[in-house]
Amino acid sequence: MIPYKPERILVQKESWQDTVTSEILGRLPDVEVRTVKDSEIRPMEPSAVSTVQSRNKNTLVLMRYPGSFLKRCQGSGADTCCNYYVVSCVWNCHLDCTYCVLQSYLSSRALIVCTNFEDLINEVRETLANSPKRIFRIGTGELADSLAQDPITGFSRRLVSFFAGLANGFLELKTKSDCIANLEGLDHRGHTIVSWSVNSKRICRTEEEKAPTLEKRLAAALQCQKWGYKLGFHFDPLIYYDGWERDYREAVKEIFHTLDPDRVVWVSLGALRFPPHLIDYVKERFPESKIPYGEFIPGHHGKLRYFRPIREEMYRNMISWILAEAPRVTVYLCMESFPVWKNSFGRESCSATFVRDQLDKAVCSR
Ligand code: SF4
Incomplete structure (x- = not known):
C-alpha cells in the first residue's frame, strides 16, 4: 500500500496549541506548512456545501472541529438497525476506492x-x-479508513488505550489497510475490534486498486489475532457480477482458513449502494470502473441499490457460506429492511433489539 504523504500542510491557528498537531508535524518534517484562517477552514467541514473541490488529497489540513464527534451511524433509520455509533476525527482517505461515497459526500478533497x-x-x-x-x-x-492514515495521526494508540478503560465501550477500527504497526504492544483488554472491509479478489483488484490485496489484509488480521485483538469482517459493498458466487465463496474460505473463526466477533454484509450523483464522479475519475453500469433502484436515504431479489440471493448465499466455516460468528446486514432480513436469514427474529443484543453479546463474550 502506498503510504499517505501530503505535499503541503495547512494548520488552523488554534490547532497549533494541540499536541496532535506537533506530533503529526514531527512525523512529516520535510513537508511545507502554512497557517490558515478559520474562514479558509470552515467550508471544509462535512456539513459544508461542496465548494472547495480545488484542494486535492495532497493537502493535509489540521483543524479543530467545533461540533459533536459522537453520532449515530447513518444506518440508523433502517428497519433493522444494529445501533452503532461513529466518531470521526479524520475525514477523507487516499485509497480512492472507485465506489467510495466520500468523493461525493465530503465538501473538500483535502485530507x-x-x-x-x-x-x-x-x-x-x-x-x-x-x-x-x-x-x-x-x-x-x-x-x-480507521487505519490508512494512522502512521501519520497515531490516533489508534490513543483510542485503544482509552477504550481499554471503558467498562461499557468497545472500539471498532475498520480498515482496508495493513497499517497495524501502532496496535502492537497495547493493553487493549479486549475492548478493541480490528475489522477489515473485504471483497472478492476480483473487486479488490479492479475497484480497490490502491488498497492492499486480500492476502495482505488477512496477513494483517492474523498479526492482530496474535496480539489478542478481536476481529471483524465487512463484505461491503457486495458487488454483483457474473461469477460472483465462486469469487465470494473463495474469499469467505480464505478468511476462515487463515484466521481462527472463534476470534471473529462479527461479519457484516452490505450490497452496493450509493447516492445517485456518485455515478458522475465515478465515471469521471475511474472510467474503467464497472460500478455505474449495474441496474439499480432507489432505497434507504434515496441511495441506489440492486433489486431486492438480487440482494436477498447474495445475502442468503453469503450467510450459508460464512456459517459453514464459522458457525458461531454473528452475521448481520447493513442498512436493510425487515423483510430482507427475514428472507435472507429465513427467520422471524430480526428486530432491531434482537440484532443489537446479538452484537452486544458477541463483543462482550469473545
Ligand atoms: S478505504 Fe476505500 S471506501 Fe474506505 S474510506 Fe478509503 S477510499 Fe473510501
Whole structure:
C-alpha cells in the first residue's frame, strides 16, 4: 500500500496549541506548512456545501472541529438497525476506492485531521458514563479508513488505550489497510475490534486498486489475532457480477482458513449502494470502473441499490457460506429492511433489539 504523504500542510491557528498537531508535524518534517484562517477552514467541514473541490488529497489540513464527534451511524433509520455509533476525527482517505461515497459526500478533497482529540475523548467518556448499563459499539471508519492514515495521526494508540478503560465501550477500527504497526504492544483488554472491509479478489483488484490485496489484509488480521485483538469482517459493498458466487465463496474460505473463526466477533454484509450523483464522479475519475453500469433502484436515504431479489440471493448465499466455516460468528446486514432480513436469514427474529443484543453479546463474550 502506498503510504499517505501530503505535499503541503495547512494548520488552523488554534490547532497549533494541540499536541496532535506537533506530533503529526514531527512525523512529516520535510513537508511545507502554512497557517490558515478559520474562514479558509470552515467550508471544509462535512456539513459544508461542496465548494472547495480545488484542494486535492495532497493537502493535509489540521483543524479543530467545533461540533459533536459522537453520532449515530447513518444506518440508523433502517428497519433493522444494529445501533452503532461513529466518531470521526479524520475525514477523507487516499485509497480512492472507485465506489467510495466520500468523493461525493465530503465538501473538500483535502485530507482533514481534527486536532482537538481531547474533546472527542471527553464527549465519549461523558456519554458512556451517562448510560452505564448500555453497551456502546463505536467505530471510527465512517468518514475515513480507521487505519490508512494512522502512521501519520497515531490516533489508534490513543483510542485503544482509552477504550481499554471503558467498562461499557468497545472500539471498532475498520480498515482496508495493513497499517497495524501502532496496535502492537497495547493493553487493549479486549475492548478493541480490528475489522477489515473485504471483497472478492476480483473487486479488490479492479475497484480497490490502491488498497492492499486480500492476502495482505488477512496477513494483517492474523498479526492482530496474535496480539489478542478481536476481529471483524465487512463484505461491503457486495458487488454483483457474473461469477460472483465462486469469487465470494473463495474469499469467505480464505478468511476462515487463515484466521481462527472463534476470534471473529462479527461479519457484516452490505450490497452496493450509493447516492445517485456518485455515478458522475465515478465515471469521471475511474472510467474503467464497472460500478455505474449495474441496474439499480432507489432505497434507504434515496441511495441506489440492486433489486431486492438480487440482494436477498447474495445475502442468503453469503450467510450459508460464512456459517459453514464459522458457525458461531454473528452475521448481520447493513442498512436493510425487515423483510430482507427475514428472507435472507429465513427467520422471524430480526428486530432491531434482537440484532443489537446479538452484537452486544458477541463483543462482550469473545
Ligand atoms: S478505504 Fe474506505 S474510506 Fe478509503 S477510499 Fe476505500 S471506501 Fe473510501
